[in-house]
Amino acid sequence: xxxxxxxxxxxxxxxxxxxxxxxxxxxIQPAGEAKRPDVDVPGMETRDLALGLIGVLDHNHQxxxxxxxxxxxxxxxxxxxxxxxTRAYDDRMLKLQRQGKMSFYMKSTGEExxxxxxxxxxxxxxxxxxxxxxxxxxxxxGRDIVDMMCHCISNSRDNLKGRQLPVHYTWAEGNxxxxxxxxxxxxxxxxxxxxxxxxxxxDQIAASWIGEGSTAEGDFxxxxxLASTYKAPVLLNVVNNQWAISxxxxxxxxxxxxxxxxxxxxxxxxxxxxxxxxxAVYAATQWAAERARKxxxxxVIESFTYRADAHSTSDDPSGYRPKxxxxxxxxxxxxxxxxxxxxxxxxxxEERHVALEKELNELVIKSYKEAESHGTLHDGPLSPVExxxxxxxxxxxWRLRRQRQDLGV
Amino acid sequence: MSIEVLMPALSPTMExxxxxxxxxxxxxxxxxxxxxxxxxxxxxxxxxxxxxxxVVAKLLVAEGTEGxxxxxxxAILAExxxxxxxxxxxxxxxxSDDTSEDESGDDSADDAAEADTEASxxxxxxxxxxxxxxxxxxxxxxEIPSGTEMKETTVRDALRDAMAEEMRRxxxxxxxxxxxxxxxxxxxxxxxxxxxxxxxxxxxTPITEHGFAGLGVGAAFNGLKPVVEFMTFNFAMQAIDQxxxxxxxxxxxxxxxxxxxxxxxxxxxxASRVGAQHSQDYSAWYANVPGLKVIAPYDxxxxxxxxxxxxxxxxxxxxxxxxxIYGETFDVPDVEDWVLPIGKAKVRxxxxxxxxxxxxxxxxxxxQAAEQLAEEGIEAEVIDLRTLRxxxxxxxxxSVKKTNRIVCAEEGWGQHGVGAEIAAVVTAEAFDYLxxxxxxxxxADVPLPYAGNxxxxxxxxxxDIVKAAKAVxxxx
Numbered sequence: 001x002x003x004x005x006x007x008x009x010x011x012x013x014x015x016x017x018x019x020x021x022x023x024x025x026x027x028i029q030p031a032g033e034a035k036r037p038d039v040d041v042p043g044m045e046t047r048d049l050a051l052g053l054i055g056v057l058d059h060n061h062q063x064x065x066x067x068x069x070x071x072x073x074x075x076x077x078x079x080x081x082x083x084x085x086t087r088a089y090d091d092r093m094l095k096l097q098r099q100g101k102m103s104f105y106m107k108s109t110g111e112e113x114x115x116x117x118x119x120x121x122x123x124x125x126x127x128x129x130x131x132x133x134x135x136x137x138x139x140x141x142g143r144d145i146v147d148m149m150c151h152c153i154s155n156s157r158d159n160l161k162g163r164q165l166p167v168h169y170t171w172a173e174g175n176x177x178x179x180x181x182x183x184x185x186x187x188x189x190x191x192x193x194x195x196x197x198x199x200x201x202x203d204q205i206a207a208s209w210i211g212e213g214s215t216a217e218g219d220f221x222x223x224x225x226l227a228s229t230y231k232a233p234v235l236l237n238v239v240n241n242q243w244a245i246s247x248x249x250x251x252x253x254x255x256x257x258x259x260x261x262x263x264x265x266x267x268x269x270x271x272x273x274x275x276x277x278x279x280a281v282y283a284a285t286q287w288a289a290e291r292a293r294k295x296x297x298x299x300v301i302e303s304f305t306y307r308a309d310a311h312s313t314s315d316d317p318s319g320y321r322p323k324x325x326x327x328x329x330x331x332x333x334x335x336x337x338x339x340x341x342x343x344x345x346x347x348x349x350e351e352r353h354v355a356l357e358k359e360l361n362e363l364v365i366k367s368y369k370e371a372e373s374h375g376t377l378h379d380g381p382l383s384p385v386e387x388x389x390x391x392x393x394x395x396x397x398w399r400l401r402r403q404r405q406d407l408g409v
Numbered sequence: 410m411s412i413e414v415l416m417p418a419l420s421p422t423m424e425x426x427x428x429x430x431x432x433x434x435x436x437x438x439x440x441x442x443x444x445x446x447x448x449x450x451x452x453x454x455x456x457x458x459x460x461x462x463x464v465v466a467k468l469l470v471a472e473g474t475e476g477x478x479x480x481x482x483x484a485i486l487a488e489x490x491x492x493x494x495x496x497x498x499x500x501x502x503x504x505s506d507d508t509s510e511d512e513s514g515d516d517s518a519d520d521a522a523e524a525d526t527e528a529s530x531x532x533x534x535x536x537x538x539x540x541x542x543x544x545x546x547x548x549x550x551x552e553i554p555s556g557t558e559m560k561e562t563t564v565r566d567a568l569r570d571a572m573a574e575e576m577r578r579x580x581x582x583x584x585x586x587x588x589x590x591x592x593x594x595x596x597x598x599x600x601x602x603x604x605x606x607x608x609x610x611x612x613x614t615p616i617t618e619h620g621f622a623g624l625g626v627g628a629a630f631n632g633l634k635p636v637v638e639f640m641t642f643n644f645a646m647q648a649i650d651q652x653x654x655x656x657x658x659x660x661x662x663x664x665x666x667x668x669x670x671x672x673x674x675x676x677x678x679x680a681s682r683v684g685a686q687h688s689q690d691y692s693a694w695y696a697n698v699p700g701l702k703v704i705a706p707y708d709x710x711x712x713x714x715x716x717x718x719x720x721x722x723x724x725x726x727x728x729x730x731x732x733x734i735y736g737e738t739f740d741v742p743d744v745e746d747w748v749l750p751i752g753k754a755k756v757r758x759x760x761x762x763x764x765x766x767x768x769x770x771x772x773x774x775x776x777q778a779a780e781q782l783a784e785e786g787i788e789a790e791v792i793d794l795r796t797l798r799x800x801x802x803x804x805x806x807x808s809v810k811k812t813n814r815i816v817c818a819e820e821g822w823g824q825h826g827v828g829a830e831i832a833a834v835v836t837a838e839a840f841d842y843l844x845x846x847x848x849x850x851x852x853a854d855v856p857l858p859y860a861g862n863x864x865x866x867x868x869x870x871x872x873d874i875v876k877a878a879k880a881v882x883x884x885x
Contacts, residue, residue, distance in 0.1 A: 092460075098417040099460055100480040127631070160664040170663035177630065178663035182654045188620045189655065192627025192635075199583070199609065199633060206627075218647075222620020229615060314421040365441045369461070391665035392699050394723035397752065397799045 013248035017318060021328035028330060031055030031274070032065025036283075039291040043228075043269040050260035050270035053304060056279035061340040069121075069283040073347035079120055079140075079278050080342065081356065083112035083335050086136040088360045089145065090309075092368065093152060097166075097313045102153050102377055106167045108133045110308030110326065113278040113334035114209070114239055116140045121285035122207060122235075127193050129177045129186035129208035132167050133239065133307075141174045145367045146374075154382060155375030161383040161390070183214035187223035187236060194227075194234035194292070205292045207235035207285075212259050212302075213244025216252045224266040224300065233292035235285065236263070236300045239275065241307035246320035263300030275303030276334040279341075304331065385409045412461045414484040416470075416477050417448065419455045426450045427475045428483060437465045439486065446483070463488050550714075550749055559740035567709035567741055568598050568674075568730065571716035572636060574746070576606055579634065582720055585612040585621060586638030586675075595640045596676060596735055622648030622673070626655050629671040634720060639675035642691050642729065648673075649694075656725035657700030672719045674728035677705070678769065678820045679868055681733065685856035688864075690821030692768065695727040696797040696830075702751055703797040705729040707772035709739035711795055714749030722751060729797075731770045754801035756808070760788035763814040763878045766805055766831055768794040771818045771850075771869070778874035787882055797827060802834045809835050813844040814881040818874050823851035845881040850874050 014022050029052040037045065058064050071079075090107040097105040108115060115136030119128065128137055138148060150157035152166035160170060170178035177193075180186050190208035197204040214220065215238055227234055238259045242249050249259075256262055263270030269291060273284045281303060288299035306329040310317050342348035375381040386409040389400040419426065430447040439445055439459040446457040463486030470483045477483065562570070576582045583606075584599055590613040593600040603611040614621040618639060625635040639645040645652065656669045679688040695703045702724055706712040712730070719726040741747065757772065758779050767775040772793045779789040790808050794800065809815050815835055817828030832847035853867040879885045 095417075095458060095460060098419075100415045100417075101460075129627075158664070159666070160662065163664065164662045168662070170666050172663070172666035178659050178667050180655065182650060185623060185651060185655050188623025188651070189627030189630060192624035192629075193631045194627075195624065196628040196631035196633045199628070200581075200631075218617075218619050219623060222617040222623060225615050225617060226620050226624050316420045316422070361442070391661045391663075393702075394660065394668055399799050 011248075011250040013250065013321070015322045015325065016320065017322055019322045021322045021325040023328060023330050026330060029053040029055070031058040031277070031280075032067075034065065034067060036066035036287070039287055039294060040296045041269065043267045043297070044264060046269045046271065047264060050264050050272055050300075050302075051257055053272055053274055054280050054284055055274040055277050056283060057274075057277045057337050057341055061337060061344050063279055063341065067280060067283040069279055069286060071279070071282065073342065073345060075120070076278070076338065076342055077348065079116055079282075080335065080338050080348070081360070082116040082120075082136060082139045083278070083338065084357060085139050085145075085360045085363070086112045086116065087335060088357070088364050089135070089139075089148075092361075092364045093149075094309075094313065096368065100378070102166050104166050104313055105152065106132050106312045107309045108135055110329075110333065111239060111241055111275065111305050112136045113281050113338070114237075114275045114303045114305060117278045117281035118207070118209070118237065118285050121282045122289055123204075125175060125204050126289070127175045127177065127190070127197075127204065127206040129190040129193070129206065130179065131183070131186070131209050131211060131214075131239070132179050132181075133211070133241075134209050135167065135169070138169060138171065138174070138176065141171075141176065143169075143171055143174055143176075145363065146370045149368055149371035150374055153371060153375070153377045155371070155377070156381040156383060157371075157374035158383060161387050184210045184217035184219035184223075186210070187219045188226060190234050190236070191223050191226045191230070191232045191298075194232045194298075195230055198233060203293060205233040205235070205289060207237065207289075209237040209239055211244055212238055212240035212242075212249050213247060213252045215259055215262065224263060224268060227298035228266040228268050231295070231297035233295070234298045235288045235292065236268075236298060238300065238302045239305060240302050241275075241305045243307050243311070243317070243321065245311045245315055246317075258302055260300055260302035268298055268300050269296075270300040270302075272302045272304060274331055275305030276329075276331040276337060278334060278338045306331070308333075411466060412463055412486040412488065413482040414445070414457075414459065414486060416479050416481045416483050417455070417457055418479045419448070419450055419453055423450055423479055425476045425478050428470050428472060428477050429454065431468055431472050433465050433468075435465050435468060439463060439465060448477075459486070461486060461488075549753065550755070551744075551747075553742045553744065558743040560743045561738050562709045562713075562741040563736055563738050564709045564712050564730070565596065565598055565735040566600075567713040567739075568716055569600055569602065571713045571720070572599070573602060573605065575717055575720040576602070576610060579720075581632065582634045582636065583610040583612065584636045584638060585614055585625060587614055587616055587640050589613060589638050594638065596732060598730075598735070599638065618644050618647040619651060622651040623655070625671055625673075626651050626669055629656070629669045629725075630659070630667055632670075634670050634672075636672045636674060636720060639673065641680075641687060641732070642675055642677040643687050643689055645673065645675065645691070652695075652701070652725070652727065653698050657698050660724075661700060668723055669725045670723045672716070672726045672728055674716070674719075675730060676732040676735070677729035678731055679733070679857055679864070682859055682861055682864060684859045688857040690819070690852070692729060692797055692819060692821055693826045693830075695729075696800070696827060697825075698798075700725065701798060702726045703729065704751060704795065705769040705797055706795055707734070707769055707793050709737075710741045710747070711749060711755070711793070713741055714747045715751065715795065717746075717748045718751050721748070726751075729769060734770050734773070737773075749795075752796045752799040752801055754804040755793045755795055756790060756804065757793045758789065758791040760790035760812065762788045762812055763816060763882055764790045764792060764805065764808040764812045765816045765818060765874060765878060766792045766794055766828070767818040768797060768827065769820065771820050774869070774871045775818055775874055777871045778878065781871065781875050782878055785879075785884070787878060787884060789878055794827070800830070800834075802831070802838070805831060806835060806838045809839045810842045813842050814878075815843075816848045816850060816874060816877045816881060818850040818869060818877075820869060821852055822854055823849055824854065826851055845883065848877040848881045850877050
């Protein structure tokens with residue numbers, strides 16, 4: 001019989017607009033079930049962790065299992081606050097963008113735990129090479145919110161001098177690399193940065209984040225080869241938020257069972273974690289950082305999550321995915337889950353939550369006001385005109401001087 | 410200061426909509442977050458929130474108005490303490506003119522001319538065209554003390570010596586690439602380095618040009634000084650995103666916070682019968698990019714002095730070598746620390762009748778052509794460009810003012826090439842001195858063929874330069 005004839009194949013998501021959101025095909029390993037190996041485990045022995053799902057917070061919002069990082073309530077409250085501030089900031093910046101205050105914005109809604117817990121579990125001296133959806137790291141590392149806004153509206157206090165898209169932050173003193181608009185280029189760079197730490201005999205490590213869509217880039221594969229070959233002290237994070245703009249994760253995954261599984265092929269320790277579980281992200285990052293610092297090499301971490309909002313302000317997801325898909329996401333909302341966990345511990349309550357929400361909203365509003373006092377996108381003041389010729393090279397050469405003179409500035 | 414409330418967009422593609430309903434009236438106080446209006450498009454309805462707090466001074470667009478453009482002002486809020494009645498409506502959206510404290514924000518050409526000129530260091534700014542001296546500042550080759558011994562050295566060994574000396578001098582310098590360690594380089598340029606410096610500083614890489622170029626960029630972000638060898642620049646095509654988008658642009662995009670002191674080096678251009686994919690000249694490609702420095706030396710002394718300078722340079726440098734001159738021998742001054750200035754051309758032969766510019770291997774052909782021309786009574790001045798970015802156009806222009814003729818020779822393709830750039834500069838800056846149109850010598854406009862006879866026909870050589878020089882001298 002002529003069955004199973006070769007067919008031209010392009011995978012499609014389970015649901016498109018008009019369909020009922022459906023995540024029934026996703027298998028979720030119960031929180032607390034995954035084993036936590038020693039940090040010197042050979043990479044190939046992490047197979048179950050790459051195919052399963054490391055979770056700590058169970059459906060009763062209790063921390064369970066070997067991966068529970070057993071954090072103080074104070075640390076949990078700090079994490080909650082950074083996540084809530086990230087969300088308040090994102091929401092406000094979207095509204096401001098819609099009113100023409102900036103040209104472009106990218107929210108991280110639903111993915112706050114990945115950035116915040118990831119940053120909190122690393123040392124502040126560790127270098128981070130994020131993608132454009134980890135702004136939560138900046139809050140966790142204490143960046144000034146007004147400075148962040150000044151960058152997004154490219155005013156006179158923009159530390160990038162009006163040269164970079166909003167959200168593409170650089171904060172060298174916070175060990176936060178210059179965000180690249182070319183996807184995944186930071187992955188091999190993080191490997192090189194991490195190796196340079198060892199070259200100098202320093203204890204620092206590096207960590208990078210890319211989306212699941214850009215694992216198809218050569219940079220991803222080059223980085224994994226190099227990290228494996230040189231046992232680089234680096235964390236290679238893949239944020240699988242299901243959607244690369246309108247392209248569902250299966251287009252990049254192919255027949256691979258998970259994105260973490262791809263790390264196994266390079267012999268790297270590979271973990272797949274519940275990215276909406278603050279404690280799981282914290283614990284996995286802490287494990288991988290310790291592994292790297294002790295010289296056992298790199299770890300690939302797939303954070304399984306859902307991009308709850310549009311890709312960017314230039315995107316309208318209603319054209320390619322069903323309404324209500326975010327609410328149907330089986331792993332819930334990272335802020336609500338940590339909040340409920342803290343309440344369960346008796347370390348938090350609704351009143352304090354509402355009060356904190358209000359306080360953070362006010363902080364964002366007040367900060368934006370202050371940011372605008374340093375200039376607005378439309379009316380300035382912006383970076384001075386002559387600054388266009390600065391920083392092309394470490395020193396200005398005659399050609400740049402000449403251009404500046406030709407402009408009369 | 411009053412605050413304009415702008416017509417928001419419901420989606421990235423929305424251009425206009427209907428202001429369906431105002432939920433506030435003039436004189437009302439609003440808090441940030443209050444819903445103040447409803448807008449509609451044919452697809453959806455949205456509530457408009459106040460972003461700022463204040464008192465509603467004016468509603469500029471009446472309820473029910475259709476076709477309100479996105480970003481048009483729809484209302485004005487007065488801030489605390491302002492009198493809402495004294496506020497004027499703006500003439501048009503986004504042209505608010507009540508920003509008297511704004512001194513430096515407007516970058517229109519008119520204002521720029523009036524702007525503070527303190528920063529301008531060597532030209533008086535009268536509004537008249539000013540001739541700008543744009544030669545590389547104080548750049549000249551170091552004096553070679555009399556009595557200095559000259560050491561005969563191949564270009565290959567000169568490059569190795571440069572790396573070895575810089576690695577001895579600076580612990581942060583290391584070499585990486587395919588076959589650089591045990592094998593000592595596909596062209597033996599890293600000979601002896603593994604023995605002297607060990608595997609930490611002479612690092613073999615897997616065959617992933619893009620990957621290890623990115624690794625080098627990351628190490629440079631961390632303050633190391635990687636020397637990344639590409640087996641040939643043809644293979645660096647895989648890495649060009651890391652070289653241009655990351656290495657060249659990050660210092661600028663990061664507002665000066667993250668620099669990338671790195672050298673990308675290896676043979677560039679044609680070898681002998683290795684086919685189109687292994688025989689391309691990338692001079693013009695890299696020389697096109699701000700943020701990169703691009704060096705293409707000819708002889709061993711320049712190879713050594715400029716590679717040492719490249720390794721010390723805080724910027725990303727593309728260092729283009731040539732396989733077919735690796736084995737050629739030249740004099741290298743035997744001095745303690747031979748470092749040459751980047752951005753300075755070298756007049757290799759003085760002449761009065763025609764200027765010939767060339768870089769890399771073509772310099773040798775230009776010098777041979779000059780000898781032939783001299784036999785026919787034409788004195789050619791040969792300029793070795795040495796650095797392609799920043800390009801020392803001053804030396805070329807000065808020469809043309811003397812010779813009144815120019816031939817621009819390069820191994821690569823002509824279109825948008827190095828010669829095209831030089832011809833344009835000379836035409837713009839020495840037009841009145843030219844007695845003939847600038848001539849260019851370059852590769853035939855085809856991928857380089859493999860067969861020896863066809864390859865020879867495609868590549869420019871001595872005869873092509875002689876012919877072009879005679880043509881601009883109207884000697885034939």
